[in-house]
Amino acid sequence: MTNQEIIDWKIASLANDDNSTLSIEMKNYIENSSQLQDELLFIEKFWTSDVKPQVMPSDKLDANFYQMLSRAQSVQHNSSKKETTQHQSDYKSTQQKRASIFAKARNWFIPTKISQFATLSVVFVLGFNLNQAPDNEKMNEAYSGLKQEVSSLTTVLAMSMLQNDSASERLSGVAYSRKTDLSNPLLVERLIDLLKRDKSTSVRLAIINSLGQLKTFGSSEQQLFTMATQEENLLVQIELCRLLLNYGSVDIKNLLTEQANQQLLTPEVREFIKAQSMASFI
Amino acid sequence: MKKTLSVIFLAMLTGSIQLANAAEKSFNLALSKPGEPVSIDIEVYRGSITLVGYKGDVIEITAKTSFFSGKDKDLKKVKGKINSDNKARSSKGLKSIKSQGMRLEIEERNNKVEISSAVSNQHVDLVIKVPQRSSVEVELYKGGDIKVDGIKGGLELEAYQGMIIADNISGPIVAETARTDIVVGFSDFAKQSPSSLTSHMGNVDITLPKKVAANVNVQTYQGEIFSGLDKDFVVVDKINKNKKGKKQKVTLGGMMQAKVNGGGQDLSLISYSGNLYIRKGK
Numbered sequence: 001m002t003n004q005e006i007i008d009w010k011i012a013s014l015a016n017d018d019n020s021t022l023s024i025e026m027k028n029y030i031e032n033s034s035q036l037q038d039e040l041l042f043i044e045k046f047w048t049s050d051v052k053p054q055v056m057p058s059d060k061l062d063a064n065f066y067q068m069l070s071r072a073q074s075v076q077h078n079s080s081k082k083e084t085t086q087h088q089s090d091y092k093s094t095q096q097k098r099a100s101i102f103a104k105a106r107n108w109f110i111p112t113k114i115s116q117f118a119t120l121s122v123v124f125v126l127g128f129n130l131n132q133a134p135d136n137e138k139m140n141e142a143y144s145g146l147k148q149e150v151s152s153l154t155t156v157l158a159m160s161m162l163q164n165d166s167a168s169e170r171l172s173g174v175a176y177s178r179k180t181d182l183s184n185p186l187l188v189e190r191l192i193d194l195l196k197r198d199k200s201t202s203v204r205l206a207i208i209n210s211l212g213q214l215k216t217f218g219s220s221e222q223q224l225f226t227m228a229t230q231e232e233n234l235l236v237q238i239e240l241c242r243l244l245l246n247y248g249s250v251d252i253k254n255l256l257t258e259q260a261n262q263q264l265l266t267p268e269v270r271e272f273i274k275a276q277s278m279a280s281f282i
Numbered sequence: 283m284k285k286t287l288s289v290i291f292l293a294m295l296t297g298s299i300q301l302a303n304a305a306e307k308s309f310n311l312a313l314s315k316p317g318e319p320v321s322i323d324i325e326v327y328r329g330s331i332t333l334v335g336y337k338g339d340v341i342e343i344t345a346k347t348s349f350f351s352g353k354d355k356d357l358k359k360v361k362g363k364i365n366s367d368n369k370a371r372s373s374k375g376l377k378s379i380k381s382q383g384m385r386l387e388i389e390e391r392n393n394k395v396e397i398s399s400a401v402s403n404q405h406v407d408l409v410i411k412v413p414q415r416s417s418v419e420v421e422l423y424k425g426g427d428i429k430v431d432g433i434k435g436g437l438e439l440e441a442y443q444g445m446i447i448a449d450n451i452s453g454p455i456v457a458e459t460a461r462t463d464i465v466v467g468f469s470d471f472a473k474q475s476p477s478s479l480t481s482h483m484g485n486v487d488i489t490l491p492k493k494v495a496a497n498v499n500v501q502t503y504q505g506e507i508f509s510g511l512d513k514d515f516v517v518v519d520k521i522n523k524n525k526k527g528k529k530q531k532v533t534l535g536g537m538m539q540a541k542v543n544g545g546g547q548d549l550s551l552i553s554y555s556g557n558l559y560i561r562k563g564k
Contacts, residue, residue, distance in 0.1 A: 166417075167438050168454040168475040175476055175548070200438075202456050202478030205552065209537075235482060235554055238503065242536065268554075272503070 001029045003036050003145070007152045008184065010040050014047045015159060015186050039149070043156050155184045162190055167200040174206040182213050192220055196227065201235055208239045212247055225252050229259055237265075238272050245276045305348070311341040313413075315393045320416040320435075325398045329406035330426030330444065335414035335433035341395060342411040345386050350405045427462075436475070445484075453477045454547075459484050463556070467563065471496050476548040486551045487559040495546035501537045504555040510562045513540040 006026060022030070030036055154176050161173030174191070182188055188211075195207045211217075217224060221244075228240035244252050259265055260273040313320060316339040324331060328350055385404060389396040399406045405425060412418070417435035420428050427444040430437060430451060437455040439446050445462045448455065452470035454477045463484040471477075471494040479486050485505070490496065500507050500515060509515060515538040537550075540560075551558045 166419075166436060166475075167456040168436050168477070171454075171456065171476040171478060171548075172474075199440075200456060201458055201480045201482075202550065202552070205480070206476075206478070206550075233482075235480070235552065238554075268503075 001025060003033070003039075004148050004152065006030060006036060007039065007043070007149070010043055011152070011156055011159070011184070012186055014044065015190070043153075047156065047160060151180050151183075154180050155187050159187055159190055162194055167198075167203055170194070170198065170200070170203045171206055174203065174210055178210045178213065182210070188214065188220065192223060201233060204233070204236050205239055208236070208243050211243060214247070217248065221248060221252055224248075225255060228256065229265065234266070234268055237269055241269060241273055242276065245273065306344070306346040308342070308344045309388065311343065311388060311390055311395065313339055313341065313393050314390065318393055320393045320395070320413050322395045322397070322410075322412055322416050322418045324396075324408070324410075324418070324420045325400065326406055326408065326420075326422050326425075327400050327402055328404065328424040329399065329408065329422070330428075331420055331422055332407075332409045332429040332431075333418060333420070333433060334409070334411050334431050335416065335450075336411050337414060338411070339413055341390075341413075343388065343397065344409040346407045347386070347399075348405050350403045436472070453549075455479065458482075463487060468494065470494065471547065471549065473547045476550070478548075478550040478552070480550075480552045481556050482553070483555045484553065485556040485559065486553055487561070488549075488551065489561040489563040490542065490549075491563045493543070495543035496549045497545045497547065498540045498542055498560060499537050499548060499550040500539075500552075500558050500560070501550070502553045502556065502558050505553050505557040507538070507558045507560075509540070509560040511540055511542060511560055512562070513542050515540045 006029060009022075009026070030040065158173045158176035158180065161169050161176060164170055164173065177187055177191060180187065182191075191207050191210060195204055195211075198204050198207075211224075224240060224244060225248075228237060228244055231237035231240060241256060244256055248256075257273060257277060260270045263270065265273070320341075322333075322341070329347075385399060385401045386406060386408075387396070387398045397408070397410070399408075407426070412433065414432060414434045416433060417437070418430070418433060419438040421440045422428050422444060423442050425444060428439050428441045428446045430439070430446075430448040432450045433448075434452050437448065437451060437453065437457070439448070439455070439457040441459050441462065443460070443462065446457045446459055446464045446466075448457070448465070449467040450469045451466065452468060453472040454475040455466065456477065457464050457466070457479045459481045461483045462481070463486070464479045464481050465487045466479060467489045468491060470491065479488065490498070490511070498511070498515075499518070507515070518537045518539045551560070
């Protein structure tokens, strides 16, 4: 059980408007983490609040985002600070050494000094490696955890904005969805649903552009193919074809080319598919 | 000669009918929450809409309506279907009286204003003065143009037959036409949400002030692109790398982008067969 799983469950339950009960394991997990409780409360409040057009994300959301980012940055900063401190101390010592380098050079070649230096170097290298590895792992874990949390919040924000009446806000929602890696299947589902029915061509085209980020279309591929062949909006139809020809499976590309060859599509779309196919040969 | 005369006569007759049936009314609508955000939603089946922003808190509506006596293929289809079973009864000895009543609905609640004229045989020319801060949504199905001047709030404009002409605006704006042009002169450019202008077969013409920072995206399939910007447009290539090194997706072509003044919020201009014009303003 992880924070991410709980947050995903929360988003899913809010998006589907159901109050599916928590398992005992989940309940216990939440009870043991006050930070997670706060985050869930924040997500719920944000989701249920009425997001008005022309109103920017709430101050609380901003604050939360900036807090997240500053935490993420501080983790990065600490990591780089250590390196910087190391560099600075190296630089200082180099400067000092340079100042007295000629005076001390001869002392370096005294056997006792060489052995002392060698021993110190070994201790330093061992100590550095032994101390650094677990720290970096912890920092990386913390950083990736924070990145996941920020991604979850971006998903919440995107899904909320996609429901907005204003086309410009929905475009913002699509832009936010692009900032996630579209790993949340609910978000993808919401985008495809909007692609089917949104009245704004701009929003639909932006969604198609975002879907290009998906690693694979999976079960949505057939839906996208059906839309591409039946769509009445020429701009949307062409971009759907471009999406499938660029990122679709070989089977879907063949099906689409076959549709074009059998003259089942409009001349404009046929011409586009033909041009795309020729370009792929080059 | 005879044909020319009959055409003139018909035009005079039509003009006199329209003049006889024209009605003009003005109405001032006080907002229930002065000083607070205003949203205006206008839906007109046939006519033209002019919106002018001003520093006031009253919405001033002037509506001029006339009976539509022109040809309308869609209207004929609808009439044909409706009247197919009901034959017209004898009108011998009766005078035809055209409806002179203006049918325009205006509603206001908590600064949300809705204005609609859904009557298919009524042509309505609306001139509306609105507070500058208003966010506006307009849908116009048939007839003339949508004109907007000096509105600083968000705009969502859809014209199916006429042009969209917006001047002295800052957006965000999402506008769409089918076969006609979209002409937009920005006085500033809103950062909070993306803007997008889509004309399926018409031209898109924008003027951006010198100081504005934006990511200007352009895409036309059969038209040409003309730019007066200092910044060059470059093709946006998508390169999605898989971390595990298994698969890489590279998409070349599609949209072109110019990061004006270092880049900023997205402003997309899209057309299938129209040209795109990007002009540099003051």
